[in-house]
Amino acid sequence: MMLKVETLDLFHGDAQALDQVSLAVEAHSVVAIVGANGAGKTSLIRTVAGIHKPARGRILWHGQDIAGWPSHKVCELGIGQVAEGRQIFPTLTVRENLETGAMLKRAKAKRRVNLERVLALFPKLAQRERQAAGTLSGGEQQMLAIGRCLMGEPSLVMFDEPSLGLAPAVVGEMLRTIRTLASEGLTVVLVEQNVAVSLKLADRAYVLENGRIVLEGTGAELLADDRVRQAYLGL
Amino acid sequence: MSVFAALNGRARWLLALFVASLALAPVAADRYILSVLILIFYFAYLGQAWNIMMGFAGQLSLGHSLYVGLGAYVAAALWTKFGVGPWAGMFAGMAVAMAFGAAIGWLGFRFGIAGVYFALLTIAFAEFTRIAFDHMDWTGRAGGLFLPVRAEQAHQWWNLRGGPLLFYYLALALMLGALWLCAALRAARIGHYWLAVREDEAAARALGIDVFAVKMKAVLISSAMASVGGTFYAFYYNNLFPAQIFDMSRSIEMILAPIVGGLGTLIGPILGAFILTPLGEGLIAATEEAGLSAPGTKAVFYGLALMAIVWVAPSGVWPWLRRKLGLETP
Numbered sequence: 001m002m003l004k005v006e007t008l009d010l011f012h013g014d015a016q017a018l019d020q021v022s023l024a025v026e027a028h029s030v031v032a033i034v035g036a037n038g039a040g041k042t043s044l045i046r047t048v049a050g051i052h053k054p055a056r057g058r059i060l061w062h063g064q065d066i067a068g069w070p071s072h073k074v075c076e077l078g079i080g081q082v083a084e085g086r087q088i089f090p091t092l093t094v095r096e097n098l099e100t101g102a103m104l105k106r107a108k109a110k111r112r113v114n115l116e117r118v119l120a121l122f123p124k125l126a127q128r129e130r131q132a133a134g135t136l137s138g139g140e141q142q143m144l145a146i147g148r149c150l151m152g153e154p155s156l157v158m159f160d161e162p163s164l165g166l167a168p169a170v171v172g173e174m175l176r177t178i179r180t181l182a183s184e185g186l187t188v189v190l191v192e193q194n195v196a197v198s199l200k201l202a203d204r205a206y207v208l209e210n211g212r213i214v215l216e217g218t219g220a221e222l223l224a225d226d227r228v229r230q231a232y233l234g235l
Numbered sequence: 236m237s238v239f240a241a242l243n244g245r246a247r248w249l250l251a252l253f254v255a256s257l258a259l260a261p262v263a264a265d266r267y268i269l270s271v272l273i274l275i276f277y278f279a280y281l282g283q284a285w286n287i288m289m290g291f292a293g294q295l296s297l298g299h300s301l302y303v304g305l306g307a308y309v310a311a312a313l314w315t316k317f318g319v320g321p322w323a324g325m326f327a328g329m330a331v332a333m334a335f336g337a338a339i340g341w342l343g344f345r346f347g348i349a350g351v352y353f354a355l356l357t358i359a360f361a362e363f364t365r366i367a368f369d370h371m372d373w374t375g376r377a378g379g380l381f382l383p384v385r386a387e388q389a390h391q392w393w394n395l396r397g398g399p400l401l402f403y404y405l406a407l408a409l410m411l412g413a414l415w416l417c418a419a420l421r422a423a424r425i426g427h428y429w430l431a432v433r434e435d436e437a438a439a440r441a442l443g444i445d446v447f448a449v450k451m452k453a454v455l456i457s458s459a460m461a462s463v464g465g466t467f468y469a470f471y472y473n474n475l476f477p478a479q480i481f482d483m484s485r486s487i488e489m490i491l492a493p494i495v496g497g498l499g500t501l502i503g504p505i506l507g508a509f510i511l512t513p514l515g516e517g518l519i520a521a522t523e524e525a526g527l528s529a530p531g532t533k534a535v536f537y538g539l540a541l542m543a544i545v546w547v548a549p550s551g552v553w554p555w556l557r558r559k560l561g562l563e564t565p
Contacts, residue, residue, distance in 0.1 A: 051440060075443025087438030089431055100431045103424040104443050152443060 001060070002027040002187055003048070003079075003156060008057035008067075010040075010047050010211075017043040018054070019211040024204075025156065030178075030188040032198040032219060034232055035208035041191040042084055044208070045158045048189075049081045050074035076106055080154030084161045086141040088148070090134030094125055097133050097144055101151035110153060118147040121177065139170035146177065157181070158189040175201065195232040199223045207232075246562040257407055261400055269399045273471070275512045276406035277464065282492035282504030283413040284460035289490070290499035291426065292453035293433030294343075295350065298357030299461050300485035301364050302332040306462025307469035307480055308368065311380055314394075314470075316373075321395040325466040329459045335360065336458030337451070344450045358483060365481030374475075382473040395470035402471050409467060410505065413460060418501055420456070429453055433499075461489075484534065491537055495544045497551025506553050511540060 003025040010018035017040050025031045033041050046052045048059055050071035059067040061077055089097050098118060102111035119126040122143040128136060133144055142162060149157055159178065163171040175197055182188045182201070192198035199205055202219035207228065215222065222228045229235040242250065261269060281303065288296045309331050310324030319327075339360050343353045369377045390397045395405075420426045428449045431439040440446055469475055479485070496507025515533045522528040548555045 049441065070445065071440050072443045072445040080443075081441055083438065083441040087435055087441060089434035089438065092430055092434060096427070096430070100427040101442060103427050108424070148442065 001025070002062060003189075004058075004060040005044075005048065006058040006060065008044075008047060008059065009055045010043055010052055011055050012043070012052075017052075017211050018047065021057070021208070021211070021213055023206050023213065023216070025187060025189060026203070027155075027187055028182075028185050029203040030182045030190060030201050030219075032190045032192065032202035032205040033208060034192075034195050034198065034205060034222070034228070036231075039208040040211040041208055042160055043211070045081060045160050045189070045191060048074075048158065049079065075152060075154075076104055078106065078153065078155040079158070080149040080152050080156065081158040082142075082145050082149050082160065082162060084164065086138070086145050088133045088136075088141050088144050091132055093130050094133055094136070094144060095129045097148050098125075098151050101148035102153075104152045107151060107153035111151065114151050114153060118150050121150075121180070122147055139166050139173070142166060142170075142174060143177070150181075154186075156187040156189065158191075160191050161193060162190075163192060163194055195228075196223070199228075243562065245560070249560075249562070254411065261403055266399055269403050271513055271516050273399070273403055273406045274516065275508045276410040277467065278489065278492050278512055279505040279508035280406070280409040280413050281461060281464045281489045282496070282508060283410075283417055284457050284464065285490050286493040286499065286504050287417065287420070287429070287457040287460070288453050290493055290503070291421070291429035291433065292450055293429075294450060294453060295354040296357040296454075296457070297354045297483070297486050297490070298339075298359075298361035299457075299489050300481050300483065301335060301357070301361035302458040302461035303465035303468065303485065303489070304361075304364065304368070304475075304477070304480040305332045305335060306465025307475055308374055308380065308465075309462075310466040311382055311469040311475055312374055315380065315382060320393060321466060321470050322393065325463055328462045328466050332458045332462030332465075333455050335364075336454045340451045340454035344447050358486075361481055361483065361486060365477050368477035368481065377477060379474055379476040381475075382470065384473050402467075405467065406471075409464070414501060414505065416460075421501065425449065425452055430499075488537070491541060493551075495540060495552060497553035500551065500553045502557075503551050503553040506556070507551070510552065511537065514540070 001024050005021060005023045008018050008021040009016065021044060023031070033044065035041050043052060047054050050069050050073065053068050057067060058065045061079065066074060066077065089100065098115060099111065102108060102114060107114065124140055125143055125147055128140065133141065136144060146162070162178065163174050166174065171194065178188060178190065179201055190198050190201065199219040199222050205217065205219050205222045206213050207215035207222065215225065215227065260272065264272065285296065285299050288294045306325070306328035309328035310321050313319035313324040313327055314321060339357055342348065343356050348356055368374060374380045392401055428439070428444050431442065431444055432446055432449050436446055491511055492507030493504040494507065495511055496505065497503030515536055518536050519528065519532060522532055544551065
């Protein structure tokens with residue numbers, strides 16, 4: 001197993017954000033995490049990424065426990081994240097944003113190849129290479145955030161609400177991009193408000209409620225589940 | 236010269252022309268002009284050091300006079316008390332300044348003291364140190380520390396004893412050395428990480444950047460550079476007073492050139508020093524000539540210059556000039 005989370009507990013002060021969360025991510029698969037606002041999806045991603053320190057539990061990366069590792073060490077393992085809210089560097093150019101993502105030790109030598117790959121994946125970024133990232137449209141900024149993450153040569157990418165605040169046409173493009181990346185062999189953990197689409201994309205999915213995993217199965221199983229259909233799909 | 240690979244052809248020619256004319260300037264310039272140029276180089280150098288903290292890493296320091304003062308006092312004291320030469324003294328001053336920088340950085344960055352609060356911390360350290368030196372018998376308290384002045388003809392460059400030419404080329408080397416160093420840092424991993432931290436710390440962390448370590452490197456490199464400027468200052472002026480060298484107005488003076496020239500740019504600190512220093516010195520000369528000289532004239536001028544720049548070109552003169560000249564430089 002590529003990534004295995006075992007009975008993870010996380011607290012923000014007194015409030016428990018994650019309660020005995022366990023999940024598994026197989027290499028080259030897409031795992032969706034579904035849940036309402038405040039269910040703990042972002043907390044889970046940020047804990048795996050090393051930004052929050054869990055109170056208990058293990059995070060196994062290819063069998064090695066990395067719970068509590070600082071985020072810069074986690075990134076060097078090949079665990080990337082596209083954080084919520086398009087955190088690009090606004091006054092740096094598109095090119096500088098991408099280069100910054102390629103400065104990890106694991107990726108520095110391959111930065112030319114990766115740059116070509118990212119620019120081929122997002123031709124719009126190639127057109128705007130010398131433009132300040134803050135001047136891009138919302139969709140382009142999200143592409144830049146994804147591209148910058150890919151520059152770090154990750155083997156697993158955790159996407160946190162990649163379609164948040166984007167125009168519907170762009171949302172489709174975004175999800176197609178993630179599907180393309182997955183088909184090329186990237187392992188994906190996807191947190192997405194667009195539940196129907198993310199379940200269709202997912203090999204395996206988990207439903208989080210109040211910091212607890214309440215349901216898990218293949219994407220198709222959850223799509224057919226009455227509770228999911230009622231609570232998240234409005235059917 | 237790979238660090239200047241980002242420059243286009245025209246920018247390289249202009250840079251070469253600039254360096255060559257400064258190298259040859261002493262042929263034509265008199266002592267007064269040379270002394271003004273030395274001052275320009277000195278402020279360009281210190282501006283470059285401060286620019287690493289604020290322009291690159293986004294950490295506002297208003298207490299850089301601390302590092303300059305420590306570099307000055309340590310080297311001067313070692314020279315006058317123990318006969319240790321200034322080149323060795325420079326490294327000792329660097330070590331002391333870096334220790335202070337590490338303490339400030341650790342306190343600020345470990346405990347999340349950011350923005351203006353971090354700036355206050357830097358001011359506090361500079362002020363405490365000034366007061367300490369005011370009462371330290373060993374370095375002459377508030378009465379000052381004086382370096383023995385020898386004949387200019389001595390020409391002992393290894394002891395930094397000599398005439399204006401020695402200090403002219405030394406200051407020029409400092410300014411150009413700092414430009415090279417900053418260009419190299421800017422192009423390296425650390426330069427990218429500084430800018431990322433300046434732009435968005437949370438995003439930088441998500442990208443695998445050790446934010447604390449990156450900021451610590453900024454304060455260490457910047458304090459070391461500033462202290463070297465202090466050693467130069469001590470041996471150039473031959474006298475040191477705590478109230479002068481550690482004063483907050485010194486810290487402010489130091490940050491004007493990069494702000495006016497263009498924060499976070501490589502040429503900004505140099506351009507800013509070339510604009511501000513001659514105007515400030517010229518103003519003093521003019522008011523003295525007219526019999527109107529009053530203390531604080533320069534401070535008023537600097538204040539006005541700062542207001543003008545914030546009004547006309549808030550990102551500094553260099554980004555504007557660069558566009559006009561059609562240059563591409565970082």
